[in-house]
Amino acid sequence: xxxARSVGAETLRAPGFRWWHGxxxxxxxxxxxxxxxxxxxLLLPMVALRxxxxxxxxxxxxxVLFYVGAVxxxxxxxxxxxxxxxxxxxxxxxxxxxxxLDWLAAGxxxxxxxxxxxxxxxxxxxxxxxxxxxxEKRIAYLQDEWLSSDEGVPAS
Amino acid sequence: xxxxxxxxxxxLLIAERYLISLEHKQPDFGGCATYGAQDxxxxxxxxxxxxxxxxxxxxxxxxxxxxxxxxxxQTHEYCQGALWLLCPHPPGPSLAENLGLWTESQLIDGxxxxxxxxxxxxxxxxxxxxxxxxxxxxxxxxxxxxVLGPLGVTAPAEKQPVLFEPLSSAVCRPSARGEGTTGCDxxxxxxxxxxxxxxxxxxxxxxxxxxxxxxFEIGTPAxxxxxxxxxxxxxxxxxxxxADDPLNRPSPRDLVTIAxxxxxTVRPVVPARIPLMIGGNAVHxxxxxxxxxxxxxxxxxxxxxxxxxxxxxxxxxxxxxxxxLIEQASASFLxxxxxxxxxxxxMVITHAISVLDPAAPMFWGGIWFWPEAxxxxxxxxxxxxxxxxxxxxxxxxxxxxxxxxEAFMSAHLPSRQERQITALSAAARRMALKGAELVRRFxxxxxxxxxxxxxxxVDVRISLPEGLLRWLNHHVGIEDLPDDILARSGxxxxxxxxxxxxxxxxxxxIPLSQSKKAGLPGWxxxxxxxAAAQRKFDNAPLSFLAQRAVPLLEAELRQWRSKTSRARRxxxxxxxxxxxxxxxxxxxxxxxxxxxxxxxQAQEAEAExxxxxxxxxxxxxxxxxxxREARNSGEFFSLLTGIxxxxxxxxxxxxx
Numbered sequence: 129x130x131x132a133r134s135v136g137a138e139t140l141r142a143p144g145f146r147w148w149h150g151x152x153x154x155x156x157x158x159x160x161x162x163x164x165x166x167x168x169x170l171l172l173p174m175v176a177l178r179x180x181x182x183x184x185x186x187x188x189x190x191x192v193l194f195y196v197g198a199v200x201x202x203x204x205x206x207x208x209x210x211x212x213x214x215x216x217x218x219x220x221x222x223x224x225x226x227x228x229l230d231w232l233a234a235g236x237x238x239x240x241x242x243x244x245x246x247x248x249x250x251x252x253x254x255x256x257x258x259x260x261x262x263x264e265k266r267i268a269y270l271q272d273e274w275l276s277s278d279e280g281v282p283a284s
Numbered sequence: 285x286x287x288x289x290x291x292x293x294x295x296l297l298i299a300e301r302y303l304i305s306l307e308h309k310q311p312d313f314g315g316c317a318t319y320g321a322q323d324x325x326x327x328x329x330x331x332x333x334x335x336x337x338x339x340x341x342x343x344x345x346x347x348x349x350x351x352x353x354x355x356x357x358q359t360h361e362y363c364q365g366a367l368w369l370l371c372p373h374p375p376g377p378s379l380a381e382n383l384g385l386w387t388e389s390q391l392i393d394g395x396x397x398x399x400x401x402x403x404x405x406x407x408x409x410x411x412x413x414x415x416x417x418x419x420x421x422x423x424x425x426x427x428x429x430x431v432l433g434p435l436g437v438t439a440p441a442e443k444q445p446v447l448f449e450p451l452s453s454a455v456c457r458p459s460a461r462g463e464g465t466t467g468c469d470x471x472x473x474x475x476x477x478x479x480x481x482x483x484x485x486x487x488x489x490x491x492x493x494x495x496x497x498x499x500f501e502i503g504t505p506a507x508x509x510x511x512x513x514x515x516x517x518x519x520x521x522x523x524x525x526x527a528d529d530p531l532n533r534p535s536p537r538d539l540v541t542i543a544x545x546x547x548x549t550v551r552p553v554v555p556a557r558i559p560l561m562i563g564g565n566a567v568h569x570x571x572x573x574x575x576x577x578x579x580x581x582x583x584x585x586x587x588x589x590x591x592x593x594x595x596x597x598x599x600x601x602x603x604x605x606x607x608x609l610i611e612q613a614s615a616s617f618l619x620x621x622x623x624x625x626x627x628x629x630x631m632v633i634t635h636a637i638s639v640l641d642p643a644a645p646m647f648w649g650g651i652w653f654w655p656e657a658x659x660x661x662x663x664x665x666x667x668x669x670x671x672x673x674x675x676x677x678x679x680x681x682x683x684x685x686x687x688x689x690e691a692f693m694s695a696h697l698p699s700r701q702e703r704q705i706t707a708l709s710a711a712a713r714r715m716a717l718k719g720a721e722l723v724r725r726f727x728x729x730x731x732x733x734x735x736x737x738x739x740x741x742v743d744v745r746i747s748l749p750e751g752l753l754r755w756l757n758h759h760v761g762i763e764d765l766p767d768d769i770l771a772r773s774g775x776x777x778x779x780x781x782x783x784x785x786x787x788x789x790x791x792x793x794i795p796l797s798q799s800k801k802a803g804l805p806g807w808x809x810x811x812x813x814x815a816a817a818q819r820k821f822d823n824a825p826l827s828f829l830a831q832r833a834v835p836l837l838e839a840e841l842r843q844w845r846s847k848t849s850r851a852r853r854x855x856x857x858x859x860x861x862x863x864x865x866x867x868x869x870x871x872x873x874x875x876x877x878x879x880x881x882x883x884x885q886a887q888e889a890e891a892e893x894x895x896x897x898x899x900x901x902x903x904x905x906x907x908x909x910x911x912r913e914a915r916n917s918g919e920f921f922s923l924l925t926g927i928x929x930x931x932x933x934x935x936x937x938x939x940x
Contacts, residue, residue, distance in 0.1 A: 187919050194926030198933035205937050241922040248914030248921075256910065260903060263896045273847050274889040 162217030163207045169221040170200045173234030181238070188241055195237035199230045298363040301325055302370055304333040313371070314355075314420055314433035315443035321370060331358060334369040336437045337745055338663050341731035342411060346436030351405055353398040354413070354432045355422070365751010366744055367733060371434050374422035379430070379476070383418065385483035386428060388517045392542055394428040395480065396521075399473050400539030402432070407466045407536055414441040414464050416472035417448045418479065439660045440464060446492040447485060448472045451504065451528050452643045454496060455575060455652045459664035460645070462654030462704070467530035470539075474525025475508070481522075482512055500572040503553055504528050517545040524548035528571060530643050556600035562587065570597065570606065574641035578652060581633050588614040588636055609639045635695045642698040649681050655704035658682045659727040666737050666779075683723045686712035715789070724778055728786035738779035740764075749787040750822030752780060753814060757826045757864075771836070774806030775814065775829065784817050791820050807836055812874075815866035825864025834861050837873045844879065845886035 156164045174192050177184050184192075203220040210216035220226060296304040303322045310318040313332050321333035340346060347357045347369075358370045386394070399416070406413055413435050420433040420443070441461035446454045450471040453461040479485050486508040487495050498507045505526040514522060521542070524534050532550045559566035560573060563580035567573045573593070577584035587593050591614065598607035613635045630648065637647045645652045653661060662682060665674040685692065689709035693702060712722055715729055727734055735745040736752050740759070746752045759765070760775065776784070793816055804812070811833055818826060834857055841857075844850045853872050860869040 187923070191919060191922045191926045194923065194930045198926075198930040201930070201933045201937045237922065237926060240925060241919050243918075244921045245915040245918030248918040249911055252910045252914045256903065256907075260900060263900055267893055267896050270889045270893050274845050274886045276847055277842065 160207075160212040162210075162212040162214045163204060166203050166207050166217050166220050167200065170196060170203065170226075170230050173231050177234060177238065188238070191241050192234050192237040195233040195240075196230060199226070199233045202226070296363055297324070298361040298368055299359075302331065302333065302361065302368075304368065312419075313374070314415065314435075315438040316369075330373065331370045332373055334371060334434065334437055335745060336367060336369060336733070337667075337735060338439055338660070338731065339367070339733050340436035340438070340440055341733065343436045343733050345409060345411060346434075349406070349409065349411065349435060351402045353402045353430070355434050357434050357437075362748050362751065364744070365746035365748040365755065366735070367747050369434065369437060374433065375424035375427070375431060376422055378419050379421045379423060379480075380419035383479055383483055383485075384423070386480040388481070388515045388544055390428040391477055391480055391518070392544060395430050395477060396473070396539055396542055398429070399432075400536045400542070403466055403469050403473070403536040404540060406435075406469075411435075412440065412464050412466060413469055414444065414461070414472070416469060416476055417444055418476065418485075421476065439663075440657075441468070442660075444472065446495055447487060448475045450530065451496075451499060451571065451575075452530065452645060453654070454499075455578070456645050456654065456657070457651070457661070457664075457670070459661045460651065460653035460657045462645075462657035462660075464654075465530065466536060467533045470525055470533045470536070471504075471530075473539075474522055474533075477518065477525070478508055478512075478514065478522050481515055481518055486512065496575070499528070500575050501568070502555075503569070520548045520550075521546065524550050528553070528643075554601070556596065558596075558600055560587070560592070560596045560600075570601065570603065570640040571644070574637045574644050574647075577633060577637050577640070578647045581630075581650075584636070585633060588632070593636070606639060610636055613639060631691070631695055635697070638695075638697050638701065646697070646701050648685075649677060651677075651681075653681075655685060655701060655708055658685065658708065659730040662723070663727045663734065663737060667742060679720070679723045682708075682726060683719065685709070686722070686726075721782070724782040725786050728783050729789070732787075732790065736780055736783040738777050738783070740777065741780075748821070749784055749817045750824070752783060753818055753822055753826060753829075754824060756780075756814070757829045760829050760832045765832070770807055770832070772806070774808075774810035775833075776810045781810070781813065784813055788813070788816055788820060793820060807833065808840070811837075811866060811870055815870050818866050823865075826866055827862055827864035830861035830864055830866060830869050833869070834858065837869075840873045844882050846882050849878075849882060 153164070174189060174196060177192055178189060181188070203223075203226055206220055207213075207217050294305065294307045296306060298304065301324050303324050304319050305321070306319055308320040310320055310332060312318055313334060316334040316336045316339075319333045319335070321331040323329045323331065336343075347360060350356050355371050355374055358372060361368050361370070403413070413432065415433065415435060415438070421430050422433065423430050439459060440463045441449060441453055442458045444453075444458070444461070448471075449461065450468050453464055453468060456462075475486070487498065490498070495507075501507070502510070505523045505528075508526055509519070509522065521534075524532060527533050527550055529551075534548055538548070553569060555568035559568050561567070562573065562576045563583050565576055567576055573584075584593075588610070591611065594607045594610045594614065597603045597610060613632055634646065634648050637644060645654050658678065658681065662675070662678045665678045669675055685705060686709045689705050692705050697705070711726070711729060715722060715725060717725060727737070733747050735742065735747040741752070741755055744755065746755055756775065765775070814826070814829065818824075837857055838854060841850050841853055844853065856872050857869065860872055863869075
């Protein structure tokens with residue numbers, strides 16, 4: 129988790145692209161421009177999230193990437209199967225179901241992340257409350273046991 | 285020693301054998317309250333049961349003593365702590381009822397020889413009987429043989445009439461006479477012989493003071509035998525036996541071998557021709573002067589200072605040694621040297637008297653006494669004070685004497701007095717006590733048969749510690765011992781405390797009074813003492829006593845910090861009280877190890893409480909960190925689900 133956090137801090141500073149990212153994208157652009165288009169279009173929700181959610185750090189993006197990746201599997205497979213045929217790629221990215229699924233996946237990822245964070249917070253609060261209660265109980269017991277007198281206790 | 289109360293309280297079964305009927309009180313026997321008793325075993329023999337109060341300290345020796353002329357003590361038993369002595373019936377009526385007129389040979393065979401044998405045997409055991417008097421001598425029907433009542437059942441010479449006592453103890457009050465010597469017994473025997481020979485008591489009808497006065501005026505033999513028809517054969521014997529100087533009296537050995545008309549020679553006492561006048565009385569002998577000196581100390585000291593006494597001794601009696609000693613004694617009449625512990629005037633009189641009559645008892649503080657009798661005098665003063673001030677006076681004398689023995693030593697008293705004072709101060713040193721406590725303990729220490737002298741239980745004559753414990757157990761109710769008195773002065777009074785402590789000390793338990801000095805409350809010190817006594821002497825449960833102490837000890841439980849251990853110990857206290865073992869009862873509360881453990885745990889608990897408080901206080905500070913952690917773990921979870929969804933999608937795409 130520590131590493132995930134440090135990655136997040138890095139991506140916040142800069143988009144995090146290295147020189148070889150450019151080479152890879154350049155190579156793909158020249159050989160499989162269709163597939164890259166499909167990937168680029170389908171990765172748009174992430175860009176949108178990055179732009180509109182100030183809380184979205186690298187970790188959050190990573191989560192979204194996995195959800196979006198799950199939607200991307202089929203179109204990319206199709207594109208791959210069609211050997212990067214431009215028509216097929218266009219058909220893929222114009223298919224409304226795929227696009228809707230893509231955006232929904234991004235939204236779901238965001239939702240799941242937020243919900244589980246809130247859930248974790250609630251869980252922690254519950255644990256803390258329980259702990260506090262047991263400590264208070266222990267204090268009350270100790271005070272009763274060691275700091276009380278027998279006034280008013282009837283003689284046996 | 286089973287004490288079983290018979291069905292009605294008028295009968296007492298002791299040792300599961302002797303049935304004492306308290307209804308049938310017999311005339312006093314040997315000076316003790318006496319009841320009829322029956323042996324319940326097959327023999328069915330009848331006995332007399334004696335209830336002695338403060339018998340001789342040497343009763344155990346007397347109980348083993350057997351002689352045909354003394355009624356033996358058959359057995360002794362304790363019933364509820366009270367001593368009972370069982371004796372056979374005397375052979376006949378006592379001489380007090382009918383003296384009779386005895387001939388010389390009857391006297392020699394029936395009285396003198398047997399009694400001389402008795403005294404000889406007693407002397408060999410270094411005992412004295414000091415109970416030769418008509419009401420303690422019994423004669424069989426038609427016989428001319430006398431037997432003496434049981435020995436040692438009263439304090440020495442306590443019941444002796446003045447008539448039967450030599451001057452050396454007749455001047456003392458009965459309790460102050462001490463054990464005396466065999467010479468004293470010889471004197472008493474002489475008086476009895478005289479009375480039997482005359483058929484009546486000499487000097488009958490005179491008061492004690494008159495008898496004494498007369499004896500001092502003309503000497504006891506003359507006073508008793510003047511104008512009486514004493515058989516000629518006995519005259520020299522009686523003159524010797526009744527001699528005022530103990531050295532002139534025959535020894536028992538002389539009497540055992542007595543034959544009719546045996547002649548005894550006595551150095552005659554030469555009285556002064558010109559008497560010395562003191563307090564309006566004419567005095568002819570140094571002994572008489574010593575006695576009158578005690579009666580008129582002021583006049584006597586005036587005579588001493590004017591050297592009248594020494595001149596009179598020198599010129600009239602030609603006693604030059606005594607005269608010079610008196611001179612020396614009166615020389616110490618110096619102007620009082622400021623803060624001297626010993627009042628010089630009194631010491632001078634004591635000294636002068638001992639010079640005038642070396643056989644006389646001690647004169648100190650205005651009374652005549654033998655130092656060894658001081659414990660018995662204290663008993664007497666506590667039980668039956670002659671004057672209201674009696675007890676205080678005897679206490680003062682006793683505490684002064686044991687505290688300042690060297691002052692008496694330097695006064696060159698006669699050796700018998702010096703020996704007794706030395707013995708007293710040695711006993712005091714052994715007790716290692718001080719002040720009032722020492723004085724109170726003295727009688728118990730000297731006489732193991734002495735009953736507890738507490739006002740509450742003196743009537744039941746408890747002379748065993750276990751008896752006292754049981755008595756206490758039944759007399760600790762709220763009506764006998766109100767709460768405020770219990771809280772203030774404890775379960776015991778001072779006499780009971782001294783009694784138990786003396787008995788414990790005899791058993792080798794180190795003085796428990798230390799516990800009181802250690803600052804314990806009185807009742808707790810008492811309980812400690814009672815517990816020690818119970819452990820040592822008696823295992824019978826003392827549950828009433830313990831139950832009475834429960835509320836007090838429960839208050840002590842406050843020392844325990846732990847509530848549960850208080851409750852547990854309270855329950856244990858209740859149980860121990862029911863069982864009546866004071867040792868475990870006290871140990872429940874008096875448990876230093878447990879208390880230390882409890883206190884350590886209490887400190888730990890306090891530390892824990894403050895720790896937990898701090899934890900509670902710090903809770904808000906940790907909230908931010910917690911939230912961040914929650915977000916991280918939430919995102920981690922989301923990441924995992926994301927990975928799972930991606931894998932599922934890949935699987936659907938490629939493997940379906």
